[in-house]
Amino acid sequence: MASDLPSVLDAQRKSFLADGPPDAALRRNRIDRLLAMVLDNTEDFVDATATDYGSRSRSAALFAEILGMISVIEHTRAHLGAWMRPNRLMRGAGAFGLRAEVLPSPLGVVGVIGPWNFPVNLTVLPASAAFAAGNRVMVKMSEITPHTAELMRAIAPRYFDATELAIVTGGTDVAAAFAGLPFDHLFFTGSPAVGALVQQAAARHLVPVTLELGGKNPVVVAPDADIDRAATRIAHARMVNGGQVCVCPDYVFVPDGAVQRFVDTARRTLRDTYPTVIANADYCSSVNQANFDRVVRLIEDARERGARIDSVAPPGETLPDPASRKIAPTLIRDVDDRMLIAEEEVFGPVLVVRGYGDLAETVDYINRRPAPLVAYWFGPDDDDFRHFVRHTRSGGVARNDFAAQMIPSAAPFGGVGRSGMGAYHGKAGFDTFSHHRTVVGSDLPFSITGRAALPFTRPMGLVAGLALRRARSRTRRRLRASR
Secondary structure, eight states, rough: OOGGGGHHHHHHHHHHHHHHSOOHHHHHHHHHHHHHHHTTTHHHHHHHHHHHHHSSSSSHIIIIIIIIIHHHHHHHHHHHHHHHSSSSEOOOOOOOOEEEEEEEEESSSSEOOOOSSTTTHHHHHHHHHHHHHHEEEEOOOTTTSSHHHHHHHHHHHHOOOOTEEEOOOOOOHHHHHHHOOOOEEEESSHHHHHHHHHHHHHTTTTTOOOEEEEOOEEEEOOOOOOOOOHHHHHHHHGGGGGGTTTTTEEEEEEGGGHHHHHOOOHHHHHHHHHHTTOTTTTSSOOSHHHHHHHHHHHHHHHHHOOOOEEEEETTTSSSSSTTTTTTTEEEEOOOOOSSSTTSSSSSSSEEEEEEEEHHHHHHHHHHTSSSOOOEEEEESSSSHHHHHHHHOOOOOEEEESSSGGOTTTTOOOOOGGGGEEEOOSHHHHHHTTTEEEEEEEEOOOSSSSSGGGOOOOOOHHHHHHEEEEEEEEHHHHHHHHHH
């Protein structure tokens, strides 16, 4: 219940303050227990997510929910000892009695609000980073995936005391109350619209937030790209988790002369991959009726406004199907800015295909819109690609493969602008949940900073004047040289 949340937070904070910052061994132990909680119950989690969706590939869930996070967690576990070490400053000054260092310090209690599309992966990963930094963690599971949420709540006490990790379930009222708690940091994964509400709630207590949001991720197929390979990979990428992934490609720019070939290859790929849909247990359904209705509305609005809709439905199947909440893989052309799908993130098995004549058109189009979580490029690593990287904004860039920016375990993951703020994975996650605290001590026989207080002597004025003249001269020389 929402009314219980402050007492849970208070218990975690009191325990944190009483125990002090945990050493590396305890942090690793907490990470190990977190990982064991998932690995010991993998089949139950896979079954729970399939039940929540109605239809979701167990193999895909195993890979995306469980296996996909292990390397990131293991990287964090292996390096947290090095990340915990103080950063010594002014090393030479130590011989004269001045010691300065920056200590990575735990924040305290971290709140994590998880999403419904990957309810295990996207709560466990930020929790592991928060543990690595020495914090206690409260997790609010998504109410849209209630079976997964209840499983997590039920098994967590086998592995953790509630003062270390507390799992919270409940509806939107509980989520709103959770977002308004005076955490030491709040981490949210979800849509930009809900992220704005979370940030507003956190602002009442000046709680710093990390927002992992979404966006309309663009794809550019270069003029010299292998069209068939690009079409095949992009079609597969659009269908991951039924398109319900924040890093899925949303719309693709294809050279004008290659659009038909791209569509033909994408259509053939989708038809071959999904010979059946309604009875196909591996074909992911929309997570709930609201998301099903929203995606169908986007398609129908585009149709009514003149777009060409290519529904790759298997012969004999009528799609979309409300009973199974399944929508056929869909390719849409001739989209213009009057259509809802031009502005709204699809989050479904629908790909918009656009032609272009000049690469500058694609860069201008992307830059007129909010920065996406990832920008995709299919083609060689050449001057055109480097121009694309330099002249667009996005959380990350992936070339020739889906979510390639997430392959390195040490790489930070996060958005920019409307696609999010802050990052995690690797050291970025450790830093997100740490305060880098400066500690300086002096054993000098005089005060370095005492000159800022009375009495102000004439020699002090002369020294200040000399320092000012030197700084002005140095700056002017640099400016002349730069001209």
